[in-house]
Amino acid sequence: MEVRKVELLLLEMKLKEEFRTSVEALSSRPVVLVRVEERGGEEGWGELVSDWGPWYSYETYEVDLLVMRKYLVPQLLGAHLEAPEDFHALTSRVRGYPMAKAALEEALLSLYSRLVRRPLAELVGGRREEVDSGVSIGLKPTVEELLKEVSRRLEEGYQRIKIKIEPGLDVELVRAIRSQFGGIKLQVDANGSYTMAHFPTLRKLDEYDLLMIEQPLAYDDLVQHAILSRKLSTPICLDESIRSVQDVALASALGAAEVVNVKPARVGGVLKAREILETARALGLGAWVGGMLESGVGRAFLVALASHPAVNYPNDISASSRYWEEDIVEPPWELTPRGTLRVPRAPGLGVEVVESTVRKYLKEKWSAVL
Ligand code: OSB
Ligand code: MG
Numbered sequence: 001m002e003v004r005k006v007e008l009l010l011l012e013m014k015l016k017e018e019f020r021t022s023v024e025a026l027s028s029r030p031v032v033l034v035r036v037e038e039r040g041g042e043e044g045w046g047e048l049v050s051d052w053g054p055w056y057s058y059e060t061y062e063v064d065l066l067v068m069r070k071y072l073v074p075q076l077l078g079a080h081l082e083a084p085e086d087f088h089a090l091t092s093r094v095r096g097y098p099m100a101k102a103a104l105e106e107a108l109l110s111l112y113s114r115l116v117r118r119p120l121a122e123l124v125g126g127r128r129e130e131v132d133s134g135v136s137i138g139l140k141p142t143v144e145e146l147l148k149e150v151s152r153r154l155e156e157g158y159q160r161i162k163i164k165i166e167p168g169l170d171v172e173l174v175r176a177i178r179s180q181f182g183g184i185k186l187q188v189d190a191n192g193s194y195t196m197a198h199f200p201t202l203r204k205l206d207e208y209d210l211l212m213i214e215q216p217l218a219y220d221d222l223v224q225h226a227i228l229s230r231k232l233s234t235p236i237c238l239d240e241s242i243r244s245v246q247d248v249a250l251a252s253a254l255g256a257a258e259v260v261n262v263k264p265a266r267v268g269g270v271l272k273a274r275e276i277l278e279t280a281r282a283l284g285l286g287a288w289v290g291g292m293l294e295s296g297v298g299r300a301f302l303v304a305l306a307s308h309p310a311v312n313y314p315n316d317i318s319a320s321s322r323y324w325e326e327d328i329v330e331p332p333w334e335l336t337p338r339g340t341l342r343v344p345r346a347p348g349l350g351v352e353v354v355e356s357t358v359r360k361y362l363k364e365k366w367s368a369v370l
Contacts, residue, residue, distance in 0.1 A: 001080075001081050001082075001108070001111065001112060001115060002039050002080055003036045003038055003079070003108070003370075004037055004039055004077070004078070004369065004370045005037040005367060005370070006034065006073045006076065006077065006367065006368045007034070007035040007036075007366070007367045008032055008065060008365070008367070009358065009364075009365050010031075010061070010065070010364040011030070011031040011361035012028050012029070012363055013028060013029050013031050013295060014027065014324075015029065015293065015323055015324070016321075016323065016324060016325060018138065019138040019293065020138040020139040020140075021138060021139065021164045021189075021191050022166035022191045022192070022193035023055040023056060023191050024055045024056075026052075026293070029051075029293055029295075030051070031047060031048075031049075031297075031328075031361070032064070032065065033045060033046070033353075033358065034046040034047070034104055034106070034107040036076075036104075036108060036111055038115070042114050042115055043111060043114070044106075044107040044108060044109070044111025044112070044113075044114065044348070045106070045353055046104060046105065046106030046108075046109075047294055047295060047298035047301075048061060048064055048099060048100065049099055049102075049103075049265045049292035049294060050064045050099040056191070056292075057099065057240070058096075059097060059098075059099045059100065064097060064099055064100040065366075067094070067097045067100045068100050068104065071091075071094050072091055072097075072100060072101065073104070073368050075090055075091055075094075076091075076108075077370050078370045081108065084105060084108045084109045084112045087101075087104065087108050088105070088269070088272070098243065098265065098266060098272075099265045099266070101269055102264050102268055102270070102272075103265075105269035105270060105271065105272075106264070106270060106298070106301050109124075109269075109271070110300070110349050111348075113347045113348050114347045114348040116347075118347060119304075119343075119345050119347060120300065120301065120304040120347070120349070120350060121303070124271065124273075124274045124305055124307075125274055125278075125308050126305070126306075126343060127307060127308070128307040128309075129307075129342065129343055130338065130341065130342050130343060131289075131303055131311070131341050131343060132160075132339065133157075133158055133314065133315065133317055133335055133341050134159055134160040134161070134162060134185070134315055134317075135153045135158040135160075135162065135318045136163075136189065136291070136316045136318070137149050137150065137161060137162065137164065139166065139169055143172065143176050146163065146173055147176060147180055150177055150180075150181060151180075153322075154181065154184065156319075157337065157338075158339055159185060159340075160185030160186065160187065160211065161181075161184060161185065161186050161187075162187045162188065162214070163187075163189070164188075164190075164191065165193075166190065166191075166193045167193060170188070170201055171204045171205060174186070174188065174208045175208070178208055185314065186208070186211065187210050187213070188210060189239070190213070190216045190217075191215055191239075192215050192217060192219050193216075194216045195218070196224055199231070202216060202228065202232065203232070206232045206233055210234050211235070212235040212236065212237040212286075212313075213234050213236055213237065214238075214239055215238060215239040215240050215241065215261075219240035221241075222247075222251055222254055222256040223254065223256070225251070225254075225256035226255050226256040229255055229257065229258070235257075235258035236256065236257045236258060236259070237257060237259035237260065237286075238251055238257040238259075238260055239261040239266070239290060240266070242261070242266070243267055243268075244267060244268075244276075248276055248279045248283065249279065249283070252284075252285060258285060258286060259285060259287065259288070260280050261287075261288060261316070262276050262277055262287055262288065262289055262305070263289070263290040263291065263292060264302070264305060265298075266290075270301045270304070273289075273305055274305065277305070277308050277311065280310060281310035286312050286313055287312065288306070288313035288315045288316070289302050289305050289306040289311060289316070289317060290315070291315075291316040295324070295327060295328050295329070296320055296329030296333060296349075296351055296353075297328065297329060299320070299329075300329075303343055303344070303350075304343065307343045317341060318335075319333050319334050319341065320334070327357075328353060329351040329353055329354060330351060330354050331351060333351070
């Protein structure tokens with residue numbers, strides 16, 4: 001496969017509801033779509049998920065656009081790739097910027113899927129026909145609002161609830177949810193906002209039979225997670241701390257986590273994410289696929305990846321309607337009555353990008369042609 005043209009489309013997509021975490025409050029997302037076109041005219045799509053600012057990761061959409069245009073796209077244009085895997089060797093001189101690489105790798109992967117007429121899921125070792133859908137709920141102004149949202153999501157059929165927490169907004173929320181909704185599948189995500197000084201609070205959370213506590217401590221501190229893990233019975237899940245296969249091996253050796261949240265964007269692509277899933281399984285760690293509030297384009301890759309047999313918890317992959325009034329793909333991603341999303345069998349994304357909707361949200365566009 002040889003890419004002749006790369007287009008980068010900057011969209012701004014308004015979220016239905018503000019999404020607040022311990023690191024930011026987000027009301028819209030910068031969505032950069034990558035469209036690659038091959039010699040024969042076949043196309044592929046990917047999505048850049050980096051944020052307005054360097055809050056969750058050091059990457060931002062503006063910096064990533066620069067890195068893509070100046071360093072990654074010029075290496076890709078005209079290069080002969082046997083398979084999407086070759087993209088990683090081709091760009092290995094570029095250190096870091098996993099989200100920028102993931103966006104381009106996804107576009108190549110969906111292009112390749114169309115060229116060889118095999119579904120995306122199959123290309124990443126997926127086996128399932130449906131993936132288990134959970135929902136991630138942001139911090140709310142009041143406990144009542146949180147309970148209303150949990151109730152609505154359970155009615156919609158989501159299999160498990162994840163809530164964001166931060167110091168001061170934690171035990172009370174979990175206690176309220178447990179008393180109103182009983183033994184539902186429930187987990188919390190702190191986005192690294194606690195330290196061991198908060199141990200008494202974390203110890204209290206340990207009493208609520210949570211599926212896991214996600215990224216309680218700083219992203220760059222595996223040792224403290226290992227210490228915490230030995231003191232709690234609730235499994236520790238790592239998100240921000242895991243950027244590579246080596247990080248999973250280290251976390252496992254230290255006993256810093258029992259579970260990993262695997263996000264293609266955070267680890268440099270869907271193929272990298274697959275390696276991490278397989279490493280986690282080999283080391284006896286649990287795993288599931290996390291999200292970055294993807295549009296319908298990025299969601300296709302999450303769904304494909306979550307069909308991998310190493311996934312053994314519900315995923316942060318919700319339906320289009322949880323995020324957007326109008327998604328940019330047709331059909332939108334919809335929840336089945338079983339609380340799952342169906343894994344498409346059609347090659348490419350498995351859904352169509354709706355150009356007229358893309359145009360509505362479009363702010364800027366760049367293209368590079370060979
Ligand atoms: O920490 O998992 C996270 C969204 C943006 C950045 C970080 C996180 C999240 C989510 C949302 O929790 C998951 C989703 O529904 O896409
Ligand atoms: Mg997280």
